[in-house]
Amino acid sequence: MARKFFIGGNWKCNGTTEEVKKIVTTLNEVEVPSEDVVEVVVSPPFVFLTLVKSLLRPDFHVAAQNCWVRKGGAFTGEISAEMLLNLGIPWVILGHSERRALLNETNEFVGDKVAYALSQGLKVIACIGETLEQRESGATLEVVAAQTKAIAEKISFWENVVLAYEPVWAIGTGKVATPAQAQEVHFQLREWLKENVGAEISASVRIIYGGSVNGANCKELAAQPDVDGFLVGGASLKPEFIDIINSATVKKNA
Numbered sequence: 001m002a003r004k005f006f007i008g009g010n011w012k013c014n015g016t017t018e019e020v021k022k023i024v025t026t027l028n029e030v031e032v033p034s035e036d037v038v039e040v041v042v043s044p045p046f047v048f049l050t051l052v053k054s055l056l057r058p059d060f061h062v063a064a065q066n067c068w069v070r071k072g073g074a075f076t077g078e079i080s081a082e083m084l085l086n087l088g089i090p091w092v093i094l095g096h097s098e099r100r101a102l103l104n105e106t107n108e109f110v111g112d113k114v115a116y117a118l119s120q121g122l123k124v125i126a127c128i129g130e131t132l133e134q135r136e137s138g139a140t141l142e143v144v145a146a147q148t149k150a151i152a153e154k155i156s157f158w159e160n161v162v163l164a165y166e167p168v169w170a171i172g173t174g175k176v177a178t179p180a181q182a183q184e185v186h187f188q189l190r191e192w193l194k195e196n197v198g199a200e201i202s203a204s205v206r207i208i209y210g211g212s213v214n215g216a217n218c219k220e221l222a223a224q225p226d227v228d229g230f231l232v233g234g235a236s237l238k239p240e241f242i243d244i245i246n247s248a249t250v251k252k253n254a
Contacts, residue, residue: 003206005222006162006229008063008125009236010093020048023237024055030242035059038229038248041091041125042043042236046079049089059211061127061246063091065215066099069113081120084231092117093231095127095147097168107150125150125231127210132169140185145192152197163207164231165189170211172233179220182209186226215240218247
C-alpha cells in the first residue's frame with residue numbers, strides 16, 4: 001500500500017493572535033490536493049492550539065509542539081497528553097532537535113515521551129537527525145539509528161507514528177540536504193527498521209524530511225522514493241507552504 005504523503009507545518013515559537021488568524025485564513029482559502037493524496041498538520045504554539053483548531057478547515061489537522069512524558073501533576077509549565085486529547089488535538093511533535101539541544105532531551109527521554117503519547121491515543125511526529133559534526137565524522141546513520149532505536153524499544157504499534165528526519169545542520173540555516181542525501185538517509189532508516197523492527201512496519205511507516213524545505217526545493221525532494229513528505233519550519237508561516245503541500249502531487253503522479 002502506498003504511503004500517504006504527509007506535510008507538517010511547525011510554527012515554533014512564533015505568532016500573535018492576529019498573525020495566526022491571517023495564516024489560517026490563507027490556508028482555508030487555497031486549493032490543495034485532497035485528503036486521500038496528502039495529510040496536512042499544522043503545529044502552532046500551545047497558546048494558539050484551540051484558536052487554530054476552531055478556525056482551521058476540516059481536512060487539515062492540528063499538532064502540539066511537545067507534551068509531557070507522563071500523566072500531569074506537579075510539573076509546572078508542562079502540558080500533558082491528556083490535556084491535548086481533552087482539547088481535541090490529535091497530533092504532537094516530539095524529540096525536535098531544538099528541544100534535544102536546548103533542553104537536553106535524551107534519546108531515552110524522547111522514547112518515553114513517544115510511548116506515553118501513543119498510549120494515550122495521540123499520533124506522534126517523532127524527530128531524529130544528526131549535527132554537522134556528526135555528519136562530517138561519518139556518524140549520521142549511527143546517530144539516527146540510536147535515536148530511532150530508543151523509540152522502537154518502547155513501542156510496538158507504529159501506525160500512529162511519522163518519523164521526521166531533520167538534519168540539525170539544515171534547520172533554519174538555509175542549507176538543505178540534497179535530494180540524494182535525504183534519500184540516502186531515509187533509505188538507510190527504512191533498512192534499519194526492516195532489520196530491527198519488521199519488514200511490514202519498514203514498508204508502511206512514513207519518513208518525512210525537515211530542514212530548510214521551501215517552495216523551490218520541495219518538488220525535487222518529494223520525488224525521492226523514500227521521502228514521504230516534509231516537516232516545514234519557517235516556510236510554514238509563509239504562502240509558499242501551499243507550494244510545499246502541492247508537492248504531494250509529484251508523488252501521486254510518480
